[in-house]
């Protein structure tokens with residue numbers, strides 16, 4: 218029997234509206250270590266986006282190395298396998314491999330080639346139980362970039378079809394070599410049939426479905442698929458054994474209702490014998506006022522006034538919830554944000570953002586996606602449509618949008 222813990226999308230080093238989330242990440246890592254101990258975990262799988270950016274800060278890197286050192290020294294039999302996500306730098310993540318391998322930690326950042334052929338063997342990792350026996354194989358596939366996957370002649374969608382072919386060939390390769398040992402696939406991708414926080418998309422996906430991979434490539438030959446990329450913990454297409462672990466923290470207000478955690482997978486006698494979600498409650502909640510839609514300035518200010526003072530709170534300032542204010546103006550009020558900040562100065566909250574809509578924008582449903590002017594939440598496709606409409610008094614055609622999406626996709630997925 219072997220126990221595998223599946224986690225993903227840590228995004229270490231993320232700054233949330235300029236707040237440092239170090240304490241929150243550390244809280245998660247401390248919890249994770251306890252779970253590893255409590256469940257006698259043999260293998261920890263980290264399915265990409267370990268860091269938030271490709272050149273993480275020194276403190277984010279320190280937290281990562283400290284964690285790996287801490288768990289592997291406390292549990293010498295623990296094996297860690299991790300892959301690069303689209304946020305990670307593949308080569309940076311792999312660089313310390315010679316040292317990490319000493320700590321039973323294998324990093325797959327990029328796909329290797331031998332004489333121009335994809336080196337599938339490099340991605341097939343034996344997973345061992347505490348007694349040292351190979352119990353299963355992990356196929357650890359980093360986020361695939363152009364050039365990593367086979368070129369499919371005449372493909373409509375060269376990315377999705379190429380990635381699919383990559384997985385197919387890898388699974389075929391491994392099936393022929395694994396004997397009776399089960400296969401666990403780990404990947405960082407967007408699968409069709411999965412839900413995403415489309416309104417704020419901190420997963421950085423592009424509309425148009427270009428990067429969507431159909432999960433049917435994960436055949437019955439695979440016991441479990443450990444996915445990363447989407448921050449919402451979920452099964453894919455209703456399949457119990459194809460899962461996103463989800464992120465440990467909410468990385469945008471659109472993700473504030475997500476239930477976070479990791480997945481514990483037990484393999485026994487060559488097959489999957491149990492999948493359990495271990496729920497994790499983040500240290501700091503995200504709060505919106507009002508909870509739904511937007512409210513008038515007067516309503517918001519009076520609601521803020523009624524919040525008990527910080528002196529009555531047991532929280533330390535770095536545990537104060539992050540607060541989003543959603544206000545609807547009928548006339549300009551340049552002092553509103555100032556007044557909000559004054560009112561909050563002695564309240565146990567941290568103001569993240571003030572989201573403003575104007576009375577002319579009457580359609581409530583458009584509030585969340587269209588009224589946000591901050592650059593973080595603007596969709597490139599929407600910007601292009603607006604520019605196009607201004608210039609040509611018409612909307613771009615389907616072909617034009619498709620080409621635009623392809624360009625966006627290439628730009629977003631180029632490694633720095």
Ligand SMILES: [Mn+2]
Nearest residue numbers: 266302303446
């Ligand atoms: Mn990702």
